[in-house]
Amino acid sequence: MIRALLAALLVALCAPAIAQQTMPPAPFAYRQLDDPAQEAAAQELMETLRCLKCQSQSIADSDAPMAGDMRHQVRIRIAAGENPEDVRAWLVERYGDYVSYKPEINAATWPLFAIPVALILLALGVLLSRYRRRA
Secondary structure, eight states: OHHHHHHHHHHHHHHHHHHSOOSOOOTTSSOOOSSHHHHHHHHHHHTTBBOTTTSSSBTTTOOSHHHHHHHHHHHHHHHTTOOHHHHHHHHHHHHOGGGBSSOOOSTTTHHHHHHHHHHHHHHHHHHHHHHHHHO
16 A cells, blocks of 8 residues: 555656656747748747747747747748748637737627727716716
8 A cells, every 4th residue: 555655656746847848849949940030020020929838928039849849830931932921810710819919800709898998988987977067
């Protein structure tokens, strides 16, 4: 019984080491494209895409393995001649609107844009009504 508990404890302690990613990074995760214009377009796009693991960094700034894979995908698609906006659309389709720091207004995101405007108009209405009562 004690041996089983010690074995379970040992497995639990080693689990983080086992869980570490053992795959090498994608080829273009840390290597720039040969064409400076394509690399500039890829870099500009990567700065506007959110790392889904870090959530507070762009994929250009993040060292997370997932961000490296996303940088690789951006670079190989740009190198293949795709438009950066097409690459953004592909990533948004794959990961959702949250991946982009520049969300588009659509059926799912319009409340994000409408609610702040509605709250400002409501606050202005309340302030105007209070001002009129006092005057």
